[in-house]
Each structure stands twice: as C-alpha cells, then as structure tokens.
Amino acid sequence: MKRNFLMGAAALASLATLSACGGAAGDNAAAPAAQETTAAVEAPAAVEAPVAEPAATIDFASMTTDVAKGEKTFALCRSCHVLDEGMNRVGPSLYNVVGRPSGSVAGYSYSDANKNSGVTWTTEVLFEYLENPKAFMPGTKMTFPGVKNAQDRANLVAYLESQSK
Numbered sequence: 001m002k003r004n005f006l007m008g009a010a011a012l013a014s015l016a017t018l019s020a021c022g023g024a025a026g027d028n029a030a031a032p033a034a035q036e037t038t039a040a041v042e043a044p045a046a047v048e049a050p051v052a053e054p055a056a057t058i059d060f061a062s063m064t065t066d067v068a069k070g071e072k073t074f075a076l077c078r079s080c081h082v083l084d085e086g087m088n089r090v091g092p093s094l095y096n097v098v099g100r101p102s103g104s105v106a107g108y109s110y111s112d113a114n115k116n117s118g119v120t121w122t123t124e125v126l127f128e129y130l131e132n133p134k135a136f137m138p139g140t141k142m143t144f145p146g147v148k149n150a151q152d153r154a155n156l157v158a159y160l161e162s163q164s165k
C-alpha cells in the first residue's frame with residue numbers, strides 16, 4: 001500500500017514537472033506583451049510631470065495661513081535656530097528675520113553663498129527659499145532639505161512674521 005502510494009506520488013511529481021515546462025514556454029511567449037504594457041503605463045506618467053511645476057510658483061500672498069500651526073512646524077528648525085536675539089546655534093538667530101538682509105547677524109560665521117546672496121528675507125523670499133534651500137541658494141551650509149508642503153511652509157513663514165517686528 002505504502003509503496004503504491006509513493007509511486008503514485010512520484011508519477012504526479014513528474015507530471016507536475018512536465019506541466020511546469022509547458023508553462024515556462026507559455027510564460028516566455030507572454031513576456032514581450034508584459035513589457036509593452038509597462039511602456040504604455042509609463043508614457044502618461046512622463047506627460048504628467050510638468051503639471052507639478054506651477055505649484056512652485058504659488059506665492060505666499062495667495063495663501064491662507066495659520067500661525068499656530070506654523071509654530072508647530074518651526075520644530076523642524078529648532079535643532080539649529082532659535083528666535084532669541086543674538087543667540088546663534090548651528091544656524092544664525094532668526095530673531096526679527098522677516099525683513100532682514102541675508103547674512104546680517106553679528107558674530108555668526110556665514111557661508112559666502114549666504115553672506116553674499118543679496119536677498120532680503122521677505123515673506124515671499126522665505127516661502128521660496130524654505131521649499132529647497134540648497135536649490136534657492138547653492139553653496140549654503142544650511143543642511144535642511146526644505147518644507148515641501150506649501151501650506152505647512154506658508155504657516156511657518158506666517159509664524160516667523162508674527163515673531164518679527
């Protein structure tokens with residue numbers, strides 16, 4: 001009995017091997033079709049990419065802001081900046097930052113990029129800068145990737161403005 005069972009199992013196993021081979025041939029035939037499908041799916045994605053660009057041109061003035069939420073987002077900055085006058089940490093004090101010329105905090109050792117940028121930190125400039133500081137100011141030593149979400153960034157800038165005179 002047991003022996004018959006084993007032989008039967010062996011026969012089934014070889015059947016399975018046979019059908020697996022048959023299946024492999026079928027898979028090969030199907031492969032090019034699968035590739036075409038992938039290509040067809042990729043094309044619309046490439047067309048969509050430029051649609052993201054207008055988002056970068058949103059201006060601060062067009063946003064409705066929430067200062068309390070902006071204060072929470074400022075947590076992202078606290079490891080390197082404080083708002084107290086003259087208190088430089090890894091980054092310069094952000095005391096009165098809105099309206100301040102870049103690179104103007106006494107006693108802070110700025111990169112040339114920041115010191116010589118010639119920008120004034122208006123709300124609009126901050127809103128743009130904080131999306132991607134290194135893209136806005138190549139050579140800055142502020143190693144912070146940016147606040148990508150426009151609403152979060154607008155709230156943050158509104159908070160900085162509320163803390164400036």
Ligand code: HEC
Nearest residue numbers: 076077080090091102103104110111114140141142143144
């Ligand atoms: C990892 C540390 C780090 C974090 C986090 C960081 N910064 Fe900075 N930040 C710096 C450094 C360093 C500089 C000086 C850059 C230079 O000299 O190139 C700087 C410069 C700046 C300046 C220019 C100031 C001036 O006087 O010209 C502003 C504005 C600024 N940061 C805002 C922010 C805000 C707002 C956040 C939070 C969203 C933030 N930073 C997060 C390190 C940081």
